[in-house]
Amino acid sequence: MDKSVLVIETPENCYDCPIGQDCSNILETSLFCLGAGKCVIDKEAATIPNWCPLKPLPERHIAPKTATGYEIGYEDGWNECLEKIMRGERFEKLGKNIGESVYSESQSNTPDAYGRD
Template structure:
């Protein structure tokens, strides 16, 4: 099965998450789990932060290509040019 990526602003806690449903009985649609505390982001949260840019200070030729590709991939995911 192929993989997909959904890019959204990562909420600090479940109450402000776009993937939460339900008011009286909050539910995580991404993980199909009940949310017991809306004021935190639980360990089982499926949202993962994007990796950081890699520094390109004084790399060798191979490392430069690898880092450039890494950073371009992050730009493609976030829609930056």
């Protein structure tokens, strides 16, 4: 079966999660997590439970200054994958606009430093 990725802002708790469905009543606050198929009640909903299906995106890869061709290629591929997932949104941890380089480079027909188109 094919897999898909849904990119959303990471919520601080279950109450802020767009995947959660409010099932509260007069006696208790509860949310049903559509992603995990589980219900969270009161205090557990005020945090992110360890079974939460949301996983953070990995960090950008930064190769050392003494990197070889393989390491530079790995870094390029890793970061390009993140850029495509983020679709041009800012990657706040480095304060760099991601996506711009991938889409602008893909439109260009000039070879890069390795002779690739």
